[in-house]
Amino acid sequence: MNTQRLIERFFRYVRCSSESGNEKEFCLLIEDELRLLGFDIYRDEVGSKCGSNGWNIIAGLEGNGEPLLLSAHLDTVTPGVNIKPELKDGVIYSDGTTILGADDKAAIAAVLEAVEMIIEEGRPHNSVEVLFSICEELGLLGAKYADYKLIKSKAALVLDNERIGEIINRNPANIKIYFTVRGRSAHAGMAPEQGIHALKAAAQAVNSIKVGRVDDITVMNISNFLSPGKTNIVADTASFDMEIRSFSEETAQNHIKAAEKAVKEACKDYGATYEMRVERCSYVINVPDDSSLIDMVREAFKKAGRECFIAESFGGCDATHIFANGIEVVNLGVGMSDVHSCSEHIAVKDLETITEVIYHILTR
Numbered sequence: 001m002n003t004q005r006l007i008e009r010f011f012r013y014v015r016c017s018s019e020s021g022n023e024k025e026f027c028l029l030i031e032d033e034l035r036l037l038g039f040d041i042y043r044d045e046v047g048s049k050c051g052s053n054g055w056n057i058i059a060g061l062e063g064n065g066e067p068l069l070l071s072a073h074l075d076t077v078t079p080g081v082n083i084k085p086e087l088k089d090g091v092i093y094s095d096g097t098t099i100l101g102a103d104d105k106a107a108i109a110a111v112l113e114a115v116e117m118i119i120e121e122g123r124p125h126n127s128v129e130v131l132f133s134i135c136e137e138l139g140l141l142g143a144k145y146a147d148y149k150l151i152k153s154k155a156a157l158v159l160d161n162e163r164i165g166e167i168i169n170r171n172p173a174n175i176k177i178y179f180t181v182r183g184r185s186a187h188a189g190m191a192p193e194q195g196i197h198a199l200k201a202a203a204q205a206v207n208s209i210k211v212g213r214v215d216d217i218t219v220m221n222i223s224n225f226l227s228p229g230k231t232n233i234v235a236d237t238a239s240f241d242m243e244i245r246s247f248s249e250e251t252a253q254n255h256i257k258a259a260e261k262a263v264k265e266a267c268k269d270y271g272a273t274y275e276m277r278v279e280r281c282s283y284v285i286n287v288p289d290d291s292s293l294i295d296m297v298r299e300a301f302k303k304a305g306r307e308c309f310i311a312e313s314f315g316g317c318d319a320t321h322i323f324a325n326g327i328e329v330v331n332l333g334v335g336m337s338d339v340h341s342c343s344e345h346i347a348v349k350d351l352e353t354i355t356e357v358i359y360h361i362l363t364r
């Protein structure tokens with residue numbers, strides 16, 4: 001392994017800023033490097049749908065057998081401009097004024113370095129496709145709008161998780177619900193009985209909806225409770241937002257029904273009405289522990305001499321859209337830590353490990 005080249009590659013990528021919506025320059029850099037490695041490149045022009053000057057990069061490199069899709073995201077959170085990576089005692093940090101961008105450029109660096117190693121050695125390798133998405137951090141937008149007809153792979157690895165060795169094969173459905181309760185305004189001093197108190201109705205509903213770990217496989221939350229107005233007016237509108245994450249779609253749907261029932265009953269008590277909007281953020285992912293995809297990853301970690309383990313995650317990632325488009329997928333940890341903060345960092349050893357794992361997978 002050419003560790004120096006891997007570090008330089010990673011530094012080059014994080015120095016090329018690509019905050020969500022502003023990925024163009026980084027897209028161009030990665031396209032150039034993929035082209036030099038022999039990839040056929042397709043620009044998946046989803047920028048206008050995502051509010052970005054960039055695009056998804058879909059690229060393929062012919063080799064043996066059925067292709068495998070490797071996926072990572074091109075964008076970073078803020079503050080991600082003028083990143084100055086520093087290597088200290090085997091760990092790479094930013095200078096503390098920005099994020100580092102290991103999320104998810106460590107993954108992109110690992111993929112390109114692994115392919116460069118293979119090409120340099122002239123080794124036979126498997127067919128590989130990449131999907132590098134934009135605007136992941138804005139709600140998985142690039143992956144949501146990606147043109148999956150361009151992808152031939154039936155199996156995929158998303159490289160966008162923290163702990164090295166972690167193989168995430170289960171992800172919950174993530175659904176947001178927006179409730180608005182409507183009542184009737186009236187003068188609170190002169191004619192309160194003519195009003196319908198939307199705030200009280202909404203508060204009653206919120207009080208009877210469970211939050212937190214509501215069962216073994218589901219977490220729920222309520223936020224953004226709003227009913228702006230003056231003290232001398234009966235509140236005619238109140239609204240609140242909810243989020244449900246469940247490893248079972250059916251369970252999630254039952255919780256949504258229960259929440260709606262609570263709102264309906266509270267509205268009935270006060271004579272109010274309600275509106276409800278449901279927004280899908282992600283679908284359930286469930287890849288069996290004994291799938292050949294997971295076996296392949298385990299084998300690669302074994303060859304790299306590192307431990308790996310299966311886990312579930314309550315977080316969201318591009319894998320949900322890949323899975324929903326009929327591609328079996330797991331999400332791998334790449335070693336990044338404290339992501340979305342100015343103390344984000346990654347150990348060189350972990351960056352080497354994930355590169356080696358990809359190398360073994362592509363030369364299996």
Ligand SMILES: [Zn+2]
Pocket residue numbers: 073103104136160
């Ligand atoms: Zn990420």
